[in-house]
Amino acid sequence: MAPQLQGYFNKVDEMAEGFIKRLSDAVAIPSVSADDAMRPQVVKMAQFLRGELEALGATVEERHPGAEPDRPHLQIPPILLARYGNDKSKRTILVYGHYDVQPALKEDGWATDPFVLSVDQKSGKMFGRGSTDDKGPVLGWLNAIEAHQKAGIEFPVNLLMCFEGMEEYGSEGLDDIIHDEAKKFFKDADAVCISDNYWLGAEKPCLTYGLRGVSYYQICVHGPGQDLHSGVYGGSVSEPMTDLVKLLGTLVDNKGKILVPGLNELVKPVDEEEKKLYEGISFEMKDLYDGIGSCSSIYQDKESTLMARWRFPSLSIHGIEGAFSAPGAKTVIPAKVIGKFSVRTVPNMEPHEVDKVVLTHLEYEWEKIRTNNTMEAKLLHAGKWWVSSPKHWNFAAASKAVESVFGCKPDMTREGGSIPVTLTFEQATGKNVLLLPMGSSTDAAHSINEKLDRRNYIEGIKLLGAYLHYVAEEPQVEQ
Amino acid sequence: MAPQLQGYFNKVDEMAEGFIKRLSDAVAIPSVSADDAMRPQVVKMAQFLRGELEALGATVEERHPGAEPDRPHLQIPPILLARYGNDKSKRTILVYGHYDVQPALKEDGWATDPFVLSVDQKSGKMFGRGSTDDKGPVLGWLNAIEAHQKAGIEFPVNLLMCFEGMEEYGSEGLDDIIHDEAKKFFKDADAVCISDNYWLGAEKPCLTYGLRGVSYYQICVHGPGQDLHSGVYGGSVSEPMTDLVKLLGTLVDNKGKILVPGLNELVKPVDEEEKKLYEGISFEMKDLYDGIGSCSSIYQDKESTLMARWRFPSLSIHGIEGAFSAPGAKTVIPAKVIGKFSVRTVPNMEPHEVDKVVLTHLEYEWEKIRTNNTMEAKLLHAGKWWVSSPKHWNFAAASKAVESVFGCKPDMTREGGSIPVTLTFEQATGKNVLLLPMGSSTDAAHSINEKLDRRNYIEGIKLLGAYLHYVAEEPQVEQ
Ligand SMILES: [Zn+2]
Ligand SMILES: [Zn+2]
Ligand SMILES: [Zn+2]
Ligand SMILES: [Zn+2]
Known part of the structure; x- marks a missing residue:
């Protein structure tokens, strides 16, 4: 009853x-x-x-x-x-x-x-x-x-x-x-x-x-002993911000594709039956546009959009700690900057495997940068x-x-x-x-x-x- | 007397x-x-x-x-x-x-x-x-x-x-x-x-x-109507931070070399007599290391270091307004981020010519990025x-x-x-x-x-x- x-x-x-x-x-x-x-x-x-x-x-x-x-x-x-x-x-x-x-x-x-x-x-x-x-x-x-x-x-x-x-x-x-x-x-x-x-x-x-799960990382790039005046020292010192933006730029492309080698290979392949599930969901692109407050979506169709949000990993760069972040025009060379980003994870990405490919990638890209600054990347937290x-x-x-x-x-x-x-x-x-x-x-x-x-x-x-x-x-x- | x-x-x-x-x-x-x-x-x-x-x-x-x-x-x-x-x-x-x-x-x-x-x-x-x-x-x-x-x-x-x-x-x-x-x-x-x-x-x-003079610029990248949760929307929306770090990464290399085409060509060539002036200055690399609080200099010799600080232009990235900048691990997709950088200028770089090559470069690189976000770069202030x-x-x-x-x-x-x-x-x-x-x-x-x-x-x-x-x-x- x-x-x-x-x-x-x-x-x-x-x-x-x-x-x-x-x-x-x-x-x-x-x-x-x-x-x-x-x-x-x-x-x-x-x-x-x-x-x-x-x-x-x-x-x-x-x-x-x-x-x-x-x-x-x-x-x-x-x-x-x-x-x-x-x-x-x-x-x-x-x-x-x-x-x-x-x-x-x-x-x-x-x-x-x-x-x-x-x-x-x-x-x-x-x-x-x-x-x-x-x-x-x-x-x-x-x-x-x-x-x-x-x-x-x-x-x-x-x-x-x-x-x-x-x-x-x-x-x-x-x-x-x-x-x-x-x-x-x-x-x-x-x-x-x-x-x-x-x-x-x-x-x-x-x-x-x-x-989805999440694995949240930070990259700390450190050089000078304190923040410096860019006029006085600019050109003579390896700047942590220069290195950090280069490193952050190697993570994801502007269509949302993750550029960390080996990461997409951890994702369980999508089968045909699964694809059909997404067709039936009551969702329109307008719902996305309302949610994000703009039309700046990567995909123009429902299925790709929902799968990008639920079924595939994504990588977002959240911000930088230690750099100039206020309004105005401060002429500082920040001495220590900490980039924050996270990967949203899906079956079958094991968190420790995600850590491995992400941190290996960062070390590899850092080697290519070859500055006098030091870099330390680490996982801040993970949820499967x-x-x-x-x-x-x-x-x-x-x-x-x-x-x-x-x-x-x-x-x-x-x-x-x-x-x-x-x-x-x-x-x-x-x-x-x-x-x-x-x-x-x-x-x-x-x-x-x-x-x-x-x-x-x-x-x-x-x-x-x-x-x-x-x-x-x-x-x-x-x- | x-x-x-x-x-x-x-x-x-x-x-x-x-x-x-x-x-x-x-x-x-x-x-x-x-x-x-x-x-x-x-x-x-x-x-x-x-x-x-x-x-x-x-x-x-x-x-x-x-x-x-x-x-x-x-x-x-x-x-x-x-x-x-x-x-x-x-x-x-x-x-x-x-x-x-x-x-x-x-x-x-x-x-x-x-x-x-x-x-x-x-x-x-x-x-x-x-x-x-x-x-x-x-x-x-x-x-x-x-x-x-x-x-x-x-x-x-x-x-x-x-x-x-x-x-x-x-x-x-x-x-x-x-x-x-x-x-x-x-x-x-x-x-x-x-x-x-x-x-x-x-x-x-x-x-x-x-x-040196200074020309201070900001790059504003704007997409979603408000900050978004990266778990909910990550992968489906063009993220302003992704675009901004890419753009900031095109400005200067990790040895301090400015990558903006045409900018170094505005600099007056150095002659031999001028070079000698720098040899006589009472300055040791230790003074630089004391000033910056570390040994992370780009050059190892006095003359190159002083010329980098006085005689050549430099480009510093100061920070980003609008992104997550506090300690901790916030899972935000910032909706609007403003990158700040400046160019230190020297003879014979005319400020309006610097603006022209910098802003042209940013537009050119932005075109290559091809996202759904919008970008607006402008000079904040200039001093010759x-x-x-x-x-x-x-x-x-x-x-x-x-x-x-x-x-x-x-x-x-x-x-x-x-x-x-x-x-x-x-x-x-x-x-x-x-x-x-x-x-x-x-x-x-x-x-x-x-x-x-x-x-x-x-x-x-x-x-x-x-x-x-x-x-x-x-x-x-x-x-
Ligand atoms: Zn003053
Ligand atoms: Zn001052
Ligand atoms: Zn909650
Ligand atoms: Zn919450």
Whole structure:
């Protein structure tokens, strides 16, 4: 029998303003994990979340992984492990989210204060750092619990929750905890659901069964003992920036083709059946143009574009640390410059093989440059790609939940971005992992003016609750 | 008859602590001309200087060139025109300096607060932004006046002073004022002296008769409407950073050779006699290594090194605006990136010809890149090279002053850095211009931990005063 959800849906609508207030309170805490000075705010955000969970009747435990390896003066913020319900007759679903956010400064070009949730009543856009990534989805689970309580509807499953505060800085300490707790706190889990990604477009929901990995590198080129005046020394000294731009220029061509020898050979060949999958996806080039805010795409067709984002590796140069980066015209020769780039990885690229070809390539190209500067390249962090089975009951339940909330079947998608924890949960628990996004492709996660649409938030709360009802009833047919 | 200077020298020594206090007061005003928010501090610095000048009995006028062309919301800080003495029987010397400074943040890596003069008593190093560039030399003139007054020694010349607050941001508005005042405020000037450069090494003073020019460019590459997540969009969108590093990589090779076709052809050929000049200069490679804080020089010999710094053009890549520039690992595709580079120019490179070959080269290379992004390159500012006659009485007087203070003849040098106002004063007044440096090559102007040695400051005050005495007596033999 299909679950009766209308009472729950009505209650969510009724409580919408309160749920937006809760998101507003969360966005107001600038829990930027990358920034040393913001660490107390990340901890404050954990306390906020713990307080909300306990007020809803969940039991909460904290795990403290200790100091960060790279920043030993900083303690990793607590990993919150929460349980709501403990009924052996019900399925148990483990959900994951993160309560830290990307850095954000008003000066970066935000139209509003990034740490004040600014709701545009007309468009329904709710701007703020973390609104869509990932405070909205995290609070979605809490809101679903509260709406059940207020509506007097029995919660359909036992819910285990794992919320971390280091996702935007490499999820330090998390993997060990997940492996540790797999047979302890997480042992009852029948399936895993993660809401930390985005719809493919702005209109139609999707379920995600695959992710690219990422291997993030830095190249440090070092020469003079301190920054120099280019007038005084220009021409007489080997300049680190000259060397670095040369090296960065050997990585990828202007059509997105990776130039690192041996890297494309690690990619699993595409077969004909696989190609057809991409034809069926509801996606138009206009969705891409809307998402990127321009028409500067590499490909002009849907299939090539989606495969470039999901199925093939890519290489992006993110920036340079240590060079002149402000407005104006400073005549400096920077003494030490650090180029940052990353490779998005796909089956069957093993991270250590990627490291090997990338670092070998950099050493080889550096030898050709022959300057008096020194170069040191290293991996900053890596997360492996993941591909799941979209025919599992966990996905079937989510698909029905989408139909009940949005009146359409979701697209089955992969994603370009890595969520390394997905693979860790799969490996540690041995259970199926589903990615169930709340936000849309236009949300500008990690960029200025990040937002979550009111519709995505409120219907998303319905979706998370509906998913739990369907998952409670879905027959255990796995393929 | 050689001037009797001992009384003046003794008085300078006696007043040294007060002169250091005056420099400390000046450094404490963060007069950063590049930074919008610091504009009131630049104006405050002008007021401080005006107050000091008037207290010494100088008459001061202000010139207000109006709003900045590039930043019309900002008024250009006042150009101070001061006169000390008006005796028709004396020579009149016009001196120039600037009271603005380069940007500086403690976080850039300064060992001390850049806007607190930190005097290391043991080494005599006085750290602080503007200590050597150019607040120390500017105050040197004021200190020379005061020491004469306190010693009861008649001031040997009429002194005209021109102090601006926009030197580190292109000297906006100054050229027009200099041309306007050439036959007005500056009309009595018999020669010009500028103290805004550095000794070649750390031990021996020099007089400077040539400067390279600078043409500073930016390349703006623009694609997506906003910064993008590299996981979500990497591979599907033309990335501005990929294009920019390619373009920056076409400018200069790793041995400092400029790769812009036609640019080296604009340089005046070196003749044999000229080569010999460089052999006589008191300079060792160790001086270069000390100045740059490493051994990463392009050449291993003195002559090639000095010619690379003075006689040939150079091209430096300063940095990129708009890309990720902070520590850490942000997975962003920057939407709009602005590369900054400059060319140091020498005889006979005409600035407009340099622009032509540089911009043509960039357009040509951009065509080869063939992306969907847009590129716009432009000149940000230009200052022409300058070469003077080192046999003029103005230089002869300065040479004798060096001997009287330091006991050795100065090296006659050129410099790599541009001081565009030098050429403007020469052209507007038609008089000889001398560059008489106070600081040393190890001062790290424009870098972190900028400093002025106590010796250079105090002996420098003696030097400026002695120069005025010799200049008053030097026979008018010009070559
Ligand atoms: Zn996230
Ligand atoms: Zn994120
Ligand atoms: Zn200066
Ligand atoms: Zn300067």
